[in-house]
Amino acid sequence: MDLSSLYNWATALNPLQMTGSVLMIAVGCVLIYLAIAKEFEPVLLLPIGFGCILANLGMSVYNEGSLFYYLYKAGIETEIFPLLIFIGVGAMIDFRPLIAQPKMVLLGAAGQFGIYGVLILAVLIGLPINEAAAIGSIGAIDGPTAIFVSSKLAPDLMAAIAVAAYSYMSLIPIIQPPIMKALTTKKERLVHMEYSPFPVSKKVVMMFPIVVTVVISLIAPSAAPLIATLMLGNLLKESGVVDRLNKAAQNEIINISTLFLGLTIGATMVAAKFLNTTTLAILGLGLLAFVLDTVAGTLFGKLMCVVSGFKINPLIGACGISAFPMAARISAKMAQEEDYDNFILMHAMGSNTAGQLGSVLAGGLLLTLVAVIH
Amino acid sequence: MKIKVKIADQSYEVEVGDTNARPVIAEIDGQKFEVWPEEQSAVETVETVSEATPALKAAAAPVKMPASGGTKVVIAPLPGVIDSIKAKPGDSVNPGQELLVIEAMKMKNSIKATRSGKIAAVLVSVGDHVPHGAALVEFTD
Numbered sequence: 001m002d003l004s005s006l007y008n009w010a011t012a013l014n015p016l017q018m019t020g021s022v023l024m025i026a027v028g029c030v031l032i033y034l035a036i037a038k039e040f041e042p043v044l045l046l047p048i049g050f051g052c053i054l055a056n057l058g059m060s061v062y063n064e065g066s067l068f069y070y071l072y073k074a075g076i077e078t079e080i081f082p083l084l085i086f087i088g089v090g091a092m093i094d095f096r097p098l099i100a101q102p103k104m105v106l107l108g109a110a111g112q113f114g115i116y117g118v119l120i121l122a123v124l125i126g127l128p129i130n131e132a133a134a135i136g137s138i139g140a141i142d143g144p145t146a147i148f149v150s151s152k153l154a155p156d157l158m159a160a161i162a163v164a165a166y167s168y169m170s171l172i173p174i175i176q177p178p179i180m181k182a183l184t185t186k187k188e189r190l191v192h193m194e195y196s197p198f199p200v201s202k203k204v205v206m207m208f209p210i211v212v213t214v215v216i217s218l219i220a221p222s223a224a225p226l227i228a229t230l231m232l233g234n235l236l237k238e239s240g241v242v243d244r245l246n247k248a249a250q251n252e253i254i255n256i257s258t259l260f261l262g263l264t265i266g267a268t269m270v271a272a273k274f275l276n277t278t279t280l281a282i283l284g285l286g287l288l289a290f291v292l293d294t295v296a297g298t299l300f301g302k303l304m305c306v307v308s309g310f311k312i313n314p315l316i317g318a319c320g321i322s323a324f325p326m327a328a329r330i331s332a333k334m335a336q337e338e339d340y341d342n343f344i345l346m347h348a349m350g351s352n353t354a355g356q357l358g359s360v361l362a363g364g365l366l367l368t369l370v371a372v373i374h
Numbered sequence: 375m376k377i378k379v380k381i382a383d384q385s386y387e388v389e390v391g392d393t394n395a396r397p398v399i400a401e402i403d404g405q406k407f408e409v410w411p412e413e414q415s416a417v418e419t420v421e422t423v424s425e426a427t428p429a430l431k432a433a434a435a436p437v438k439m440p441a442s443g444g445t446k447v448v449i450a451p452l453p454g455v456i457d458s459i460k461a462k463p464g465d466s467v468n469p470g471q472e473l474l475v476i477e478a479m480k481m482k483n484s485i486k487a488t489r490s491g492k493i494a495a496v497l498v499s500v501g502d503h504v505p506h507g508a509a510l511v512e513f514t515d
Contacts, residue, residue: 346453
């Protein structure tokens, strides 16, 4: 570290800014505490928390020439970190349950409702459209997507958005089940689902990432980089011939990018940019986005349940969000809590992978929308 | 139901168990085979059964498993890998008692008895990849 920057920091600050920095260091400590004691997305919140502490000790990304300044320029402004992470995410996703049950795509679309609900609400309370859209991206319930979108639309809000997205994501087991339970009847939750997938051949599994990349890049160019890296990772895994690259994607590539992404985002959390009412609005609207996603997904699941003549368990609607595979596991667990012989995991996984794709698409759509309106 | 099948000039008498059960159990000369018909076509007519016969040939390794159907056999509700087995032949189990655990999509799924009874045989071992509908555990009655 450059010692003169520490000197500048100590001398140039007035007491008010000093208090702000101390407060932000406390925020960083809280994030680290949540990561260690509660295991809330520790892989992300721990580096973010530490980065936050560093930022308020004069090592922020706004400190020209510092390590984090360059990391921010190189990895966040260019969107390289979220995209590298997506290669790893792609290598960890199994699209078979979705390919085998294509109708799950509908649920993956319904689960994105929170993005647009919150976007509209944020505009109504007077936020500019780019900030409103960036906040709405929390409803994608997908860290890299939210960071990708907000770094393009409202870089100043990105840190708060990332923190909200990752904190709430780790709270999914607490946020979702009460909503799912309130919106469904016991009879609906007890619906058994026949698992009758289309046979998925190895060839189809390998063709899927290529076809999706081509199609999405043509119809939604702003989502193309995210889809492309996600599908590249998936192809590495499914091709079965590049085991070393597949393993690297699942481990080294995603781990290194996640570490530096977290640290750098943390290092944007200086008091002057973070301690304001917008951050509170982001935390509130972000939570609302999660709730709306769950409500819309579950209600759509109910609709499918009725239309199908009680052959679809509405619980799988709630996992039409990203947050793979946690959301699917929660739906499957909830069904089993009431009937231990009810296995809806594969259906939930189909809905969940559709949600992963849906959230990326919805993120791309946000970028297009703002570009058109502006 | 008994069906005569002729393959390469040789006639076989095939005893087919419950065609609604998965797998369908077919017995040829005392050897039992598991048959997985295409799910789209309900296996109810003799015609579709004979369609499935090539699969019989393909399933070269006989599966040690008595012909049965209905609730006598516990089947895999989802595809996965057998993670652990909690029941053994001779055990008397009650409804809700864990029989085995299937790991699917990195989630452990506890397979529990839906009835009480005595276990006749455990048809899988730890580490086995089981398809959806595979026979896992058999009751004595």
